[in-house]
Amino acid sequence: MSQPVFAPWDDPNEKPLIRFDDVTKRFGDFVAIDNLSLSIYESEFFALLGPSGCGKTTMMRMLAGFENPSAGKIELAGKNIAGVPPNKRAVNMMFQSYALFPHLSIWENIAFGLKRGDMTKADIAVRVEEMLKLTRLTKFAKRKPHQISGGQRQRVALARALAKAPKLLLLDEPLGALDKKLRQDTQFELMDIQESTGTTFVIVTHDQEEAMTVASRVAVMDEGQIIQVATPDRIYEAPNSVYVADFIGDVNIISGTVKAAGDEMYHLDWVANEAPLLAASDRTFSESQPAHLAIRPEKIAISVDKPTEMKNAVQGTVLDIAYLGNLSTYHVQLGGGQVIKAQTANTRRLSRRTITWEDSVWISWSATAGVLLER
């Protein structure tokens, strides 16, 4: 039994829920968002990922209505929402600081938004109970925000924002204040809630792991522009630029010039006295074009003897070994001075490992292991 794949962005008939259309936002001379276009579809869990100051928070605040674009338009369900104040938008936000009202109980916090509408008291009570149950907070309904833990506060903020059943929920670094263990548990909880309510989530984060875990699609941003929008696996395996490859996870970048080597195959000349590296690429490159080969450390094998079956093999010495428990990362210095990281899973006990500092080793990878990038 195979489930239909959720990919509305590949369906040309699908109407996006949110559309940024050539949106620019300036604060004085500072351009926070630079002529950006983007579509987000219903029921997506969409992540805006980037370093601080890249404009991701500004995008979210424009969706919530706290900022208006300087140029371009933002559509929500086909309607331009410029000038609609935040209190009139079917969009709710979960704040980075949670922004729980300290003078109100958990129950009153969750009911706060519902009371702004024309719901009856009884309906409000039913809805609040529902939200408390969803976020497992029923026990704490009467407490004040400072009387519960950080993780519970995070759930209250989520419940409060979801209570009004918004078309779109915005989450600003929702897990930033939690410690690592709790963050991982909460990520899955967030995904469950998103799935069960079917609400469209847009999450802003600087944590690439978080974005990769929760999102259906990730937009990597830098300096007010979107560099790449794709599913997490595409972002990781097929980054479109050195910036994205470097931002997501660990990567080795080898720069050089390309020459064709057959069908969708290229040779990369990288240092004078080494053989060119072979890399497959579905992008076409012209002869002698400068290019960068991005290879993830876990796709590079390390061995004492020269491997025979790998297309690319280079010799070097072990400079450093980072032992991470389940993994070990070897820093291997090549003849030309460049340091390449190779990662192996520690499936054997430590004492059995044969490679150590200063050893001369071979690192090798296949032609399809890396991605050849223009920029």
Place this chain on the structure above:
Amino acid sequence: MNIRRFILIAVPYAWLLALFLIPFIIVFKISLSDLALSIPPYSPTAKDGISAMFKAFDLENFIFLASDDLYWRAYLSSLKIALISTILAVLVGYPMAYGMARAPEEWRPTLMMLVILPFWTSFLIRVYAWVGILSNEGLLNQFLLWLGIIDAPLTIMNTTTAVYIGIVYTYLPFMILPIYAALDRLDESLIEAAEDLGCSRLKAFWLVTIPLSRNGIIAGCFLVFIPALGEFVIPSLLGGSGTLMIGKVLFEEFFNNRDWPVASAVAVILLLILIVPIVLFQRNQQRQAEVES
């Protein structure tokens, strides 16, 4: 702009314009007018027509202030008294603030409250309390005579000394609080580091503690100096007729001589003198805010 925002801004704005700014313009205007035996006791007034009024304006009152050395002496003496009182307040306030900042943690809120408490009690009563102490038959003289330190009562009441005591006493909390705030923030390990690097305790205090509490001292000095300059109650009650201070001169000029134009001119000049320390104070506060952010 929506209507609510407009009202929110307009109401306090209009209030301050009407009851703060316009009165100053009136003071300024009257300072350029002449004394007259009428009600109100100055001319010209707006009734004489705007252009006639402007024509009749002159700097006569200011020339009068400059030529009569009573006013000169009053301004200078105010500056001197305010300055000396400020220095005395630093000398009294700094050790107290230092003692508070070095006091055990659990004592500090109480000490803090003890510093603030006088601020809530009536200013007038606190000044008045000194009358019974400083007068010739007062408690201080009785005490000193009883100790045998002096043979005849000291004359403190109705001298500048009494004014110094009064100003230091009433404005001391303003000196202590900013210095305490600065010392409280001071990282103890800095002093330990200075001692570790070879400073004696005194040297460490001089080279580390004092420079790092400088902003607090400056803020405290302005908070004492500025109100002391225009002070009226203290010189009137404790200084007697022997003490010249400009606030007192203004009050007497207005109520006793009913010379409104001169009183207004006195006020205008006092304001001009005050602008210097106020601007300096503002700049100090701003710099401190920048350092902190």
Place this chain on the structure above:
Amino acid sequence: MRRASWFNITSLTLGFAFLYLPMVLLVIYSFNSSKLVTVWAGFSTKWYGELLQNDAFLNAALVTLKVAVVSSTLATVLGTMAAYILVRGGRFAGRTLFSGMIYAPLVMPEVITGLSLLLLFIGIGLDRGTLTIVLAHTTFSMCYVSVVVSSRLVTFDRSLEEAALDLGCSPFDAFRLVTLPIIAPAVISGWLLAFTLSLDDLVIASFTTGPSSTTLPIKIWSAVRLGVSPEINALSTIMIGIVTFGVIAASLISKRKAVKAQRDVRAAERAVT
């Protein structure tokens, strides 16, 4: 933490003696039976009795209280508005002038404020009396209120207001339901400050009062200019007593609140583990 040194203990003792001895002596001598206030002639409460018989003082106290309640309430409303504008108002025409007018009265000598207001009241032909004192007191104490409230607003987490807007509040409702309850302590201390400033003010009241409305400080002033009077000692003692009681009560309440908050946090921590 260093041990309290002898120097520190001495300076604190002497300093606080300087701050409190005059008031303590005032209180003691208010129970002196002699008319000669500096000569102790035995314990008596007769000056308190005489004070309570003195209608002039009681009337003045009543006027003062009325002025203080009305002016501090007005000042709190206006000062809170002004603080909100300064901290949250964004740009508007004349903003610099506005903030100047908020801060200037704090450093303005009272004689100048009093003089200028008097000239205004005469200029527009407003009869001097309780109303003019209220106007004058409101004007300078609203500036104090606005400083107290705006220092609280500056540290106020703006996202709380945004959350209220996001959940459907109008800006006014967001202020009423979220901002105001949270900054209430600052607003209350602003009111208390305005109230004490009004109770305490002599100079501005002297300028702006009329013959019909004498406030307590004016009454005290005219009495003490003639020297020390036992009735004023008694009155001072009562006023000091009220303030001391109030401040100590307030600090005990806030301390108890802090202890309770701490206990809550501990309870929360227990609930988590």
